[in-house]
Amino acid sequence: xxxxxxxxxxxxxxFLFKLTESVATQGISFVVGIVLARLLSPEDYTILGxxxxxxxxxxxxxxxxxxxxxxxxxxxxxxxxxxxxxLSLGIxxxxxxxxxxxASLIAGYFAVPQxxxxxxxxxxxxxxxAFNSVQQAVIARRMAFRKxxxxxxxxxxxxxxxxxxxxxxxxxxxxxVAQQLTTQVAVCVILLFVVDWRPKLLFSxxxxxxxxxxxxxxxxxxxxxxxxxxxxxxxxxKRYPEGELGFYKxxxxxxxxxxxxxxxxxxxxxxxxxxxxxxxxxRLKAIMRRTVMVSSFLVFPMMAGLALVARPMVSLLLTDxxxxxxxxxxxxxxxxxxxxxxxxxxxxxxxxGRSDVFLRLEIIKKLxxxxxxxxSVFCFHSVYAIAASSVVSTxxxxxxxxxxxxxxxxxxxxxxxxxxxxxxGMTAVMGVAVWAVGRLPLGxxxxxxxxxxxxxxxxxxxxxxxxxxAYRNLVDMIKTLRGKTGEVTNG
Numbered sequence: 001x002x003x004x005x006x007x008x009x010x011x012x013x014x015f016l017f018k019l020t021e022s023v024a025t026q027g028i029s030f031v032v033g034i035v036l037a038r039l040l041s042p043e044d045y046t047i048l049g050x051x052x053x054x055x056x057x058x059x060x061x062x063x064x065x066x067x068x069x070x071x072x073x074x075x076x077x078x079x080x081x082x083x084x085x086x087l088s089l090g091i092x093x094x095x096x097x098x099x100x101x102x103a104s105l106i107a108g109y110f111a112v113p114q115x116x117x118x119x120x121x122x123x124x125x126x127x128x129x130a131f132n133s134v135q136q137a138v139i140a141r142r143m144a145f146r147k148x149x150x151x152x153x154x155x156x157x158x159x160x161x162x163x164x165x166x167x168x169x170x171x172x173x174x175x176x177v178a179q180q181l182t183t184q185v186a187v188c189v190i191l192l193f194v195v196d197w198r199p200k201l202l203f204s205x206x207x208x209x210x211x212x213x214x215x216x217x218x219x220x221x222x223x224x225x226x227x228x229x230x231x232x233x234x235x236x237x238k239r240y241p242e243g244e245l246g247f248y249k250x251x252x253x254x255x256x257x258x259x260x261x262x263x264x265x266x267x268x269x270x271x272x273x274x275x276x277x278x279x280x281x282x283r284l285k286a287i288m289r290r291t292v293m294v295s296s297f298l299v300f301p302m303m304a305g306l307a308l309v310a311r312p313m314v315s316l317l318l319t320d321x322x323x324x325x326x327x328x329x330x331x332x333x334x335x336x337x338x339x340x341x342x343x344x345x346x347x348x349x350x351x352x353g354r355s356d357v358f359l360r361l362e363i364i365k366k367l368x369x370x371x372x373x374x375x376s377v378f379c380f381h382s383v384y385a386i387a388a389s390s391v392v393s394t395x396x397x398x399x400x401x402x403x404x405x406x407x408x409x410x411x412x413x414x415x416x417x418x419x420x421x422x423x424x425g426m427t428a429v430m431g432v433a434v435w436a437v438g439r440l441p442l443g444x445x446x447x448x449x450x451x452x453x454x455x456x457x458x459x460x461x462x463x464x465x466x467x468x469x470a471y472r473n474l475v476d477m478i479k480t481l482r483g484k485t486g487e488v489t490n491g
Contacts, residue, residue: 024149025156026257032160033253036175037318039167042246048176049249050110050237051122053230055180058095060222062088062126063133068218068350069211070137080211081134082202088130099123110237114173122177128188134199135191147194155186217355221362228366231373232386240383248387250318251328255306259336262298274351285409288348290473293419295340297463297470300427305455307333308434312444312451331387338398341416345401348409357404365400369393422468430458 037045066084070076100120107115139148163179171178192198237245277284306313310329314322349358369389376382376389405411434455442450463471 023261025152026261028156028160030257032163034317035164036167037322040172042243044173044176045246045249046237046242047112047115047173049233049245051119053233054099054119055122055125056226056230058099058126059129060226061095062092062130066211067133067137071140076141078200079202079204080207081197082200083204083207084211085134085199086203087208088133092126092130096123096126118173118177122180125181125184128184131188132184132191135195135197138195138197151187151190151194154190155183158186159183217359221359224362224366228369232390235377235386236383244383247325248328250322251325252332254329255303255332255336258302258306259299259339262295274347278351281409284348285411288344288411289419292341292344293470294473296420297423297474299340300337300423301430301459303333303337304427304431305434308431308438309448309451312447316444316448327384328387331391335391335394338394341420342398342401345405349404352408361400365397368396423470426459426462429462430455433458
């Protein structure tokens with residue numbers, strides 16, 4: 001069953017704007033990150049990594065699953081939006097107070113004296129985040145991602161200027177804190193001008209309870225997910241020498257940047273698209289298959305290529321002082337490669353309003369994930385084993401996430417594997433070619449350029465030769481964006 005041309009075009013344009021936003025902001029962040037990495041030390045990034053642990057956990061409470069509930073709900077009014085805003089603002093204040101008064105204790109635990117002052121300033125990020133969360137829900141419901149694109153790009157540029165300027169001025173880790181704060185504040189201010197929604201003097205506990213009946217399961221799921229994701233940085237930051245966490249975070253940053261640019265864009269657009277089709281399971285399955293195929297078609301070669309060019313890239317861009325992060329890049333690339341199928345299954349479950357299933361999956365995954373992490377900590381005594389435990393958990397989690405959709409959508413394990421195989425096969429061939437080029441006795445710059453060119457050329461050539469369904473879907477999406485007719489492959 002094909003989507004209407006109007007829906008196809010709306011979804012396609014939304015994806016384009018979201019992808020442009022992600023690519024632009026991630027690209028700018030990439031350049032800024034290179035400059036900052038050259039100016040700052042791995043120890044500075046270790047402190048930032050610790051700050052992010054507490055900031056990320058607090059942001060889960062601020063959003064409380066209500067952001068997703070606003071997107072998923074079919075009918076949302078001003079009372080819904082304003083009630084969520086005021087509740088989020090109140091939770092921001094409570095979380096900030098807790099972090100403020102416990103900052104000294106946390107600093108003592110990690111034996112980093114300046115951490116208390118840094119945390120008290122960094123935690124201010126929660127207040128603009130409360131406003132941004134509701135505004136972004138409004139944008140998602142309206143599929144108005146062009147406005148978010150503009151805000152994000154301007155905010156990223158501005159925060160980059162602030163961060164680099166302070167780093168040049170010798171401010172150390174404060175430059176990274178200022179960069180983070182500037183991003184959120186700038187987005188908040190810009191969205192005030194580009195989005196016509198403002199909080200009204202409206203509040204309804206009944207509306208909050210209705211949204212929270214869906215959102216509390218997402219809150220608990222997000223809390224479990226966030227705490228679990230921060231366990232590795234927490235263990236590394238506590239057990240290993242200062243700077244090791246900085247290498248881990250830097251190694252994670254490169255693949256995360258690519259993954260967020262493509263898969264993150266697709267998933268941001270797909271939740272409202274999935275939600276709009278939640279009553280039509282046949283159509284929802286067709287959209288989900290297309291999403292899995294297209295995102296994997298893009299993400300697989302990116303992750304493989306990045307892993308293979310990691311060493312010359314790090315040496316060239318960040319200098320040799322950051323080479324210890326290369327093994328972490330390899331590990332994180334393997335971890336992120338299967339995120340498209342992982343997140344697509346979860347988005348479909350959310351769109352169908354099955355937050356109960358979502359929560360159950362999160363509990364199951366984190367129980368065995370913590371067990372795998374514990375084995376890596378106590379049996380292998382290696383920071384690389386701790387990082388690699390995430391790959392094992394993600395691979396198992398991919399099948400766990402897919403399990404409910406066998407029943408809910410009739411999308412079996414075998415179908416999902418078959419949808420991934422063409423992209424995986426072409427990526428393997430590309431990887432062999434890039435690896436072979438890497439054996440040549442070349443300097444960092446010519447090696448990086450040659451490997452990138454060979455990888456892109458081989459993958460593009462294979463795509464044109466075999467024209468897998470993912471490739472055809474992507475071409476069709478591009479044609480739709482250009483106003484041309486073309487049938488969408490429904491698989």
